[in-house]
Amino acid sequence: MNDMFCFQCEQTAGGKACTRVGVCGKKPDVAKLQDRITASLITLARAVGGKAHCADCERAFMEGLFMTVTNVNFDPRDCQAMVDRIDALVAQAGGAPAYDADQLFAGNEDVVSLRSTLLFGLRGMAAYAHHARVLGKTDPEVSGWFAKGMQALGEDHSVEEWLGLIMEFGQVNLKCMGLLDAANTGAYGNPVPTPVSTTRVKGPFVVVTGHDLHDLKMLLEQTEGKGVNVYTHGEMLPAFGYPELNKYTHLKGNFGTAWQNQQKEFDNLPGVILYTTNCIMPPKPTYLGNIYTTAEVGWPETKHIAADASGNKDFGAMIQHAIQLGGFQEEVPGEPLLTGFGHAAVLSVADKLIEAVKSGAVKHIYLVGGCDGAKSGRNFYTKFVEES
Incomplete structure (x- = not known):
């Protein structure tokens, strides 16, 4: 009998599924709790009739799905708290037949594949919607589709019906991506092609990884004038293309390479690391104490920074920790990178490109x-x- 079952990422064991422990480091107890989160959300969708019922329900769908994205939350306490929160909302909505988590990945292989495609897509859209929401951008169709999609996951459908649902979801997901684009560009300006330093500058620092530009902005505001530098890491690199983020002179550059190299690159790092979204990997003891998580990210034994009722976050303790660690003791030169080639930048030279093609x-x-x-x-x- 399997201890767990998870196959939502491209690194899954043997290209089939993780059944003993996750390649990502997820343990069976967390995997089962995340399945319970999913099952409870399906039950909640049943309770509210597949429609956005209230603001608390909308947030539970979005945050619960986001929490189950690969490499986001490995803390069983957080996962259990989410299950309890969703179950309380089910009760408030009048109750509904509970969905059995064991049925998530059971049945005909084609149907399981289609059901999983919709589920994993909803999890991804939840992350987009979360990032847009913290910047004040929401859309009723996007918010409502979480309930509709989760209700559909608990129902029987033909292959044709599943395909229809997935195609409909794809249109809503595209709308959500547009919502996030509008949120980011509205807050920080259209990205422009920008060189990014990889030089390590002497002094205390914070490395920010993940995708949440709002967290980065709040951190830049709170570190300004305090002698603490900020570096992006992994998927946070594109932040340099946004004028309203790049204007901060203490946003010094990008540290490290891709997310999967963090265990090597963060080893004995003399600074603190802020995880804003995925992808957190099992930390080594040499930097576990320097990790801070926020939003839906969680790892046992790490310090978590929560938002207050207004959405603000206090990074003060983390900043002081960075100062105490001292940071890099000398400058280490690095080769520059380039980012910022968003659609606005490309379209701004569309006429020249068209002429170049014609000529x-x-x-x-x-x-x-x-x-x-x-x-x-x-x-x-x-x-x-x-080779191109």
């Missing part, structure tokens, strides 16, 4: 629409760019 000056346009895998040999995109 023959540009004969090929290569679109890189993904990133390399974490495992050795999964470097298709790097090879594609090098």
Whole structure:
């Protein structure tokens, strides 16, 4: 009998499923609690009739789904608290037949694949919606579809019906991505092509990883003038393209490489690390005490920074910790990176590009629409760019 079952990420064991412990580090107790979160959300969707019932329900759908994204929350206490929170909302809504978590990945393989596609898509959209919401952007269709989608997951459908649901969801997810784009560009300006330093500057620092630009902005405001530098890491690199973030002179550069290298790169790091979203990996003892999490991120034994009722966060203790650690003792030069090629930047030169194509000056346009895998040999995109 399996201790757990999870196959939502591309690194899943044997390309099939993690059944003993997650490749990501997720343990069976957390995996089962995350399945219970999902099952409880399906029950809540039943209780509210597949429609957005109240603000608390909307947030529970969004935050509960976000918590179950790969590498977000590994803390069983957080997961249990989310189950309890959802179950309380079910009771407030009048109750509903409880969905059995064991049925999530049971049944015909094609149906399981389609059901899982919708579930994993909803989890991803929850992350987008969360980032947009903290910047004041919401949409009733997006918020409402969480309840509709979760209710559908607890029902029987033909293959054709599942495909129809997934296609409908895809349109809503695209709308959610537009919502997040409007939130980010509205708050921080349209990204512009920007060189990013990888030089390590002498002095105390905070490394910020994840995707939440709002958290980064609050941290930049609170560290300004305190002699504490800020570095992005992993998926936070594009922050440099946004004018309202890049204007802070103590946003010094990007530290490290991809998320999957963090255990090596954070080892004995003389600074603090703020995880704003995925991807947190099992920390080594050499930097466990320097980790701070926020939003839906959680790991046992780490310090968590929660938002107050107004959505503000106090990073004061973390900043003082960074000062105490001392930071880098000397400057270490690095090669610059380039980011900021968003759609506005590309479209701003569309007329010139069209003319270049017509004149023959540009004969090929290569679109890189993904990133390399974490495992050795999964470097298709790097090879594609090098050979183009």
